[in-house]
Amino acid sequence: MPYTVCAFAGSLRSRSYNRALLRAAVEESPDDLTIKPFDLRDIPLYNGDVEAEGDPEPVQALKNSIHEADGLLIVxxxxNASIAAVTKNAVDWASRPPKPTALDGxxxxxxxxxxxxxxxxxxQAHLRVSLSNTNALVMPQPQFYVGSAGDLFDDDLNLTDAGTLKVLRRFLAGFAQWIERVG
Ligand SMILES: Cc1cc2nc3c(=O)[nH]c(=O)nc-3n(C[C@H](O)[C@H](O)[C@H](O)COP(=O)(O)O)c2cc1C
Known part of the structure; x- marks a missing residue:
């Protein structure tokens, strides 16, 4: 302790609830956890031909940010009942060599x-399965799900629901403990 956490949200739209949730996590993080958001906007679609010529700069930056951090938060x-493509694409790039990969351990x-x-x-269930293939150590508990998001954020996309804020703080404290335990 203290720990730094790289974090990304798998949505590119400006009024994204997931980007807003990540902002709330930055603001609500405990003193021993510093969350550094990484914007996936410039990450290209995975293409083995491109990779063979060397990782594009944004991909290098993503891998470096994860490598340098003590943990990774994925929002x-x-x-369609599964992982958003923007999220999965970032995970796929991060899982690639050189080894040890950014996600390994x-x-x-x-x-x-x-x-x-x-x-x-x-x-999240599908993402857990996918990440198990990368040797990432995904926190089993506490888990954190935000439904009915339209009722929980204000017009400026600040998370204002007291109950959700409380669960978010508990989740982040749990993540600091998880990093301490397995990191
Ligand atoms: C192609 C597509 C499929 C979707 N499928 C689901 C779904 O299976 N379950 C769900 O809860 N929401 C689904 N939604 C709604 C998204 O949860 C909603 O658009 C959400 O606001 C996206 O996240 P963002 O606000 O961070 O951009 C879907 C949206 C799109 C565009």
Whole structure:
């Protein structure tokens, strides 16, 4: 302690609930955890031909940010009952050589927001399976799902729901403990 955490949200839209949730996580993080958001806007679609010529600069930056951090926080939308492509694409790049990869042995926490009541349970479950292939150490508990997001953020996309803020703080404190345990 203290720990630094690289974090990305798997949505590119400006009024994204997941980007807003990540901003809330930055603001609510405990004193021993510094969350550094990484913007996925410039990460290209994975292409083995491009990779063979050397990682594009944004991909190098992503890999470096994860390598340098003690943990990784992934905030993902759910699309068609699974992982949003922007999230999965970032995970796929990060899982690639040189070895050890950025995800190998990295403590990871998952979160996600959706306007629906289902939260992002299916996306996160699929992401857990995918990350197990990368040797990342995904925190089993506490888990964090934000459903009915339209009711929890104000017009400026500040997370204002007291109950959700409380659960978010507990989740982040749990992640600091998880990093201490396995990092
Ligand atoms: C292609 C597509 C598929 C979607 N599928 C789901 C879904 O399976 N479950 C869900 O809760 N929301 C689904 N949604 C709604 C998203 O949760 C919603 O658009 C959300 O706001 C996206 O995250 P963002 O606000 O961070 O951009 C879908 C949206 C899109 C565009």
């Amino acid at each position: 993902t939308p759910e699309y 990295k403590p990871v926490a998952l979160a996600g927001a959706t306007p629906s009541r289902l939260s992002t349970a299916r996306a």
